[in-house]
Amino acid sequence: MNMREFSDKVELSAYTLRYYEKVGLLKHVQRNTSGHRIYSNRDIDWVDFIKRLKDTGMPLKEIQKYASLRELGAQTVKERQELLEKHQENLVKHIRQQNEHLKALDAKINLYKSGEVS
């Protein structure tokens, strides 16, 4: 599929997709005879995974690191797993923290509701 279709599907602008390629998140995207990019379904999966990592707070630099390890094939499986497990741990902490924040916010709102705030 072409840029526009892919951009629509993954909900990232063409600018962002080219940027992701520039910083090494997306590698060897195919080209047609006139030099335009052609994306595959595997590209969709990969970008979706990038988005997931990003949405859970992983910086693009670290996603790039994961991408590079992936490039190196089977010998980096362990390292990639560790990277993801570390991220998983951070995410669990983050969710715990956010739940605490939510509780405190609920309490604050209850003060407003009961008219104890001016």
Place this chain on the structure above:
Amino acid sequence: MNMREFSDKVELSAYTLRYYEKVGLLKHVQRNTSGHRIYSNRDIDWVDFIKRLKDTGMPLKEIQKYASLRELGAQTVKERQELLEKHQENLVKHIRQQNEHLKALDAKINLYKSGEVS
């Protein structure tokens, strides 16, 4: 308390605290005779609340809006409550989303654990 003590207590650099003042998050901080800032316990509470909003993804601009409403006193209670309730709603959504991401990440890691990834 002075800059250093306050900075230690709220775990924000002096740079950041001055910046927060500059952008209108912190207002009428007291000064001593030589022009140095003096912070109170109420300042601690307020900065802690700012941090909570920030940590839950509220942009400083919106926190600033809340701060400004607070300045205007009792007549803005309703508006402030609404602002917080909107944020609460976003936060609930965010937590839900993060939990979904976590589940997907768990699944991915399980693929690694069972050797289904190369």
Place this chain on the structure above:
DNA sequence: CTACTAGTTAGAGTTAACTCTAAGTCAACT
């Protein structure tokens, strides 16, 4: 009196992650 410490200001610099601009190419229509 001098040195040191802890602050002060205005404004410049940094970083991440885009986002856009300008100039150009290529294929398809009219």
Place this chain on the structure above:
DNA sequence: AGTTGACTTAGAGTTAACTCTAACTAGTAG
């Protein structure tokens, strides 16, 4: 042949949220 539209590139510009620099001052210890 000319126009349109969807791309291409290199590189400049933007935004949020800091972070730092330079030059200065006030209070304290030796």
